[in-house]
Amino acid sequence: MFPNLRRRPAWTVVILIAGMLLSMLSVGWLTWRQALLSESEVFQRQLTVRAQALTQRVDRYRTLPEVLSLDPELRAALQRPLNHYDVDYLNRKLERANGASQSSTLTLINRSGIAVAASNWREARNNVGEDYNYRPYVRDALATGKGRFYGIGTTTGLPGYFLSQAIYDENGATIGLIAIKIALQELERQWPRTTDMVVVSDKHGVIFLTSREAWRYRLLYPLTPQAEAELVATRQYQSETLSPLNFKVSKTLDNGSRLVNIDDPELPRRMLLQSIDLPNSNWRMHLLHDTSSSATTSWWAAAAAAGLWLAGGLLVLFVRQRQRIARLRLRSRQELETVLKQHAQELRTAQDGIVQAAQQADTGLSRSLEHLPQGVVIIDANLNLVAWNSRYLQLFRYPSELIYVGAPIEALLRHNAKRGLLGDAPMEVAIQRRLGHLRSGKPHLHESEKGDGTVLEIRGNPLPDGGFVTSYADITSYKNAARELRSLADALEQRVAERTRDLEAARQEAEQANRYKTRFVNAAVHDLLQPLNAARMYTSLLPSHVHDEAGRHVAESIDAALASQDAILTSMLDIARMESGQLEVHVRDFALDSLLHVVHNNFSMLADSEGLQLRTRSSRYVVRSDEALLRRILQNFVSNAIRYSRKGRIVVGCRRVGAQVRIEVHDQGPGIAPSLQREIFEEFRRLDEGHADDRGTGLGLAIVERLGKLLGHEIGLRSTLGKGSVFWVTVPLGDAAALQPAVRPSAPTRQDDAPLQGGVAWYIEDDPQTRAATRALLERWGCAVPFAGGPHEALQRAHPGNAPQLVLLDVHLGNQLYGPDIYAQLCERWGQTPPVILLTAERDASLRRQAAERGWGFLAKPVRPPALRALMSQTLLRIREG
Structure with a gap:
């Protein structure tokens, strides 16, 4: 392995180091590649699940326009002039048809592209009266009966996915359409908020759904002039700036996944990119995953390979030093035996060649063809037999008088024609066609089935000096398989x-x-x-x-017990409504300070009666949520803090965390053990540290957790035994400019x-x-x-x-x-x-x-x-x- 070790110790060291580096690179690269493939397969399945979730969400609304297009009232409204009362009736009808969903909007559009009625007619910026003739989903529905399109609403300014269905009169002529706009922002909140990212792009490479807000409306690749003209004509993304996303594909794996380098300081520079086409659309969903774990694994594998190489190299040096003389002797003996074998083989080859030439001259059988599983026959330029093998004779069973060197191939073809092996054509025509093909010298390949069911693959090729070689392979078993x-x-x-x-x-x-x-x-x-x-x-x-003190106390106790029972039943009903999807959510921008004041006013007297101080810090933030449901979350937090605190203060405040606001409720209660911090969010799970006369129903935090998932808000807790607890909810920031002055x-x-x-x-x-x-x-x-x-x-x-x-x-x-x-x-x-x-x-x-x-x-x-x-x-x- 390492010659001249004693004379060249320096080379030995160089080889050891070079081998160590090579093994590190090889093992590290292979480990890194295998880890990437394993991770890519896992995340490919995750991407498939997320793609199915997006497709299922769209499919839930797909049939609604088709059903409404058959409504006789909507069809009649598009065939006559409408007054104010007709429009009001149609607006309310579409609002009822839209149901409890707040993630969709129904719009009735006439043949000219004008919105006649809409389910959002109550909003200040509604669709009624707007001209949508430039939108592709309107033009496609009027032309082909159906349409689909994703874009930012020109009226509401909110993005959504539009599905449209044409409405026809009694004669089958198109008189308008019904369109539904589906909001997909709720689905984005379910995507991970980690270094792993999920994005969806359209056919132009524009990212419009993303788990990272900074990437919205970024370009995966430059727009063509035709694409720019289409986006301007359809106003798909309104006045949004479509800036390019700086990334470069550095490697493509065997399973189609790609390694990309991303120019973003908040993300790892190298990430694994998975992509999948979404059915029934021209969208693609992409998943970017951090590859640092694969790199760490490859580094450890490289270090282990280096250690093994060094240990093996030292062992080899020790053993080879003792075996060097024995190997030299063995090598000399082997070289002598090799020379003798070569001479003997050359003698045998010459002798076999002489014998083989003599046999071929007499019989036409070729030993060089005998090892082939196919039947082989060779003819010369005059179409006479030159050589064949025994497999050829087994397949066709020719009489012995027909097979000899120099026999004309026409005699064999005529014999096969008489047995029906040349097809249904006349015998002379079939024979002359095959002879003409052999004379043309063109290669051919076809299949033929014999009378006994045997299927032969016939392959012919011309020889350089004239003539033809044809092979017959039995592929019956392959065909059966x-x-x-x-x-x-x-x-x-x-x-x-x-x-x-x-x-x-x-x-x-x-x-x-x-x-x-x-x-x-x-x-x-x-x-x-x-x-x-x-x-x-x-x-x-x-x-x-009741006029005595004892009687009034009993009355108050009965009323408190009934109130507790009322709270339990109300909570159970709310949980059932949330699980069945019947709880409506009204998300809007509102000032957080007004909500905090309401919570303070509702609980300040109760806190004073328990000997506690309730302090609420004012806030200048505007948040985006459902005000009623968020107030309920905070009321449950404050109610629990009062119930389980015996002294001290309860503070309600908020702090900004990036693009979100975290609202916190601090108490100085007994604290919660780490083993119980997950259990308290389960139904009917109560701690024993509460007041003896008010330990709660055990449903408050369970409702809080479900409301957090429904709104897409993160719910959290940190607690220290003996010092108190902090319950918090994270809410996204809203747009202060969108607030309307309160009247x-x-x-x-x-x-x-x-x-x-x-x-x-x-x-x-x-x-x-x-x-x-x-x-x-x-x-x-x-x-x-x-x-x-x-x-x-x-x-x-x-x-x-x-x-x-x-x-x-x-x-x-x-x-x-x-x-x-x-x-x-x-x-x-x-x-x-x-x-x-x-x-x-x-x-x-x-x-x-x-x-x-x-x-x-x-x-x-x-x-x-x-x-x-x-x-x-x-x-x-x-x-x-x-």
């Missing part, structure tokens, strides 16, 4: 199709089970809230009937300090206990209740002239009776439409929205008496002022 493989592939495809159907059936069963569970929870909570509502009404009457409502002029005194109200409810309790409470407030009963009795007693000032109405009245329908029948009999307040255990957001549209009051059961009194007073005051 191919047929079997095709049969197996067909069977596998059928099994895959059956498995796919089974999986689809299982998925539908799971979804149906989930719907049954949600429906059961809603129904159970609804039934539980009815008696709880009656109990809350009765407990509000107890203080007027202070004018204070109503109160004409009476007791609006309920002398008022008249009907209460329509199917639960007798709730009726009795509510009637007693209203009469105690001075409000007359001439009727409190069920729907059938109310219809019997209603006649012109006895309409009340106010109607308290339940929504679900049993036996499939619907409260608003009963109210409509009562108004017909009264000849009047008195104001109505809905008192219901149904917490559907769409029901609350419909009540607001009609100008009705709305209170969810169990009803808090102060809230009922305030709402009734406001309603009666408006009647008297009007």
Whole structure:
């Protein structure tokens, strides 16, 4: 391995070092390459899952335009002039069709590209009346029936994915289209906020979806003049600046993944790039992954290889020093034996050549062809036999008198034609065609099947000095195997199709089970809230009937217990709504300081009663979130801090973290052990350190965690035993310029300090206990209740002239009776439409929205008496002022 070690020690050292470096480079490079391939396969699967999630999100909305395009009212609206009332009706219809989703917008567009109606008509910047004829999804739908397009809305300024469907008249002519805009920003919040990045680019290489905000509207490659003209014409990205992304592909792996160098100081310089095409679109999804772990692995492998090389090299030097003389002797003997073998082989070769030439001259058989598995025949320029092998004779079984050196090939062809081996053509035509082909000297390749089922592959090639060599290979087994493989592939495809159907059936069963569970929870909570509502009404009457201190304490304890039960049922219903996707989210920009003031005002008195100091730091930040749901998260944090703190201060403040704001609630409670910090976010998980009379329901933090996931806000906790805890939520910064100045409502002029005194109200409810309790409470407030009963009795007693000032109405009245329908029948009999307040255990957001549209009051059961009194007073005051 290393010659002349004693004479050249310097060369030995050089070779050792060079080998060590070479082994380090080789092993390190191979390890790094293998690690990259392994990581790329893992992240390729992750990329596929994310691509499926994006495709499924778009597919959820794909059928809505197709269904609405068949609506006769929308079709009729596009065929006649519309007045103000028609447009208002169409706007409300599209708003209802859009449902509870806040991530889509429906727009009805006529043949000229003008938006006739839209589901966002309530917003200041809505689509109604806008001209969208320049948009590709409008032109494509009018031309081909369907369209799709991603871009920034020219009206709202918000990006989204547009799907459109043409609307046809009775004769099949296109009269307009219906388009849906899908917002995909919620999906971005689910992508990782680490050095790993997920981006989606369009056909021009423009990044429009990304887990890194700084990369939005960056270019993966320069735009062509045609692409620039198209973007300007369609206003796809409005006035956004499309700056290039500085990256360079340095290497492409075997599985298609690429190593790229990225010029971004906040990211690793070298990253692994995975890409996948999204179906039914011209988008591509890309995943960039940090390769530092692969580099670390390769460095360790290189170091180990260097150590092994040095150890092996030293061992080899030691052993070779002792074996050097023995090897020299062995080498001399081997060289002598090699020379003798070469001479012997040359003698045998010469002798075999003489014998072979003699045999070939006599028989035409060629030993050089005998080892071939194919049948081979060689003819000269005169089309006479020169040589063949035994396999050729086995395949065709020629008579011995036909096979000899110099035999004409035409005799063999004629013999085969008589046996039907030359096809169905006339014998002379087939023979002359084959002879002509041999004379032309052109190579050929084809297959032929014999009568016994044997399939031969016939391959012919011309010889340099004239003549032809033809081989006949038996490929029968290959053909049979191919047929079997095709049969197996067909069977596998059928099994895959059956498995796919089974999986689809299982998925539908799971979804149906989930719907049954949600429906059961809603129904159970609804039934539980009815008696709880009656109990809350009765407990509000107890203080007027109990005059001793012990009795008032019992009444207060009962009311507190019912309030706790109310909180548990409300929390369970909220969890069910979040799991079923029925909880609406209204994300907008708002000032954080106003929200913090509301939280402080709600809990300052409770903190003082527990001997705690609640401090709220003012904030100048504008955040983007759902104000009501974010307020609920903070209220749960502050409520827990009050519940588990026995002394000290509770501080609510915020700090900026990059492009986000982290709102923190600090307490000086007992702290939470590290082993329990994950468990407290589970349902019905409570700690034992709370106040003895108020340990909570165990659902507050579970709801907080679900709300955080729903809003895309990170929820966190850090705690030290004996010192306190900090609960926090991270919210993205909003746009202060987008805030609208708040309009202070004018204070109503109160004409009476007791609006309920002398008022008249009907209460329509199917639960007798709730009726009795509510009637007693209203009469105690001075409000007359001439009727409190069920729907059938109310219809019997209603006649012109006895309409009340106010109607308290339940929504679900049993036996499939619907409260608003009963109210409509009562108004017909009264000849009047008195104001109505809905008192219901149904917490559907769409029901609350419909009540607001009609100008009705709305209170969810169990009803808090102060809230009922305030709402009734406001309603009666408006009647008297009007």
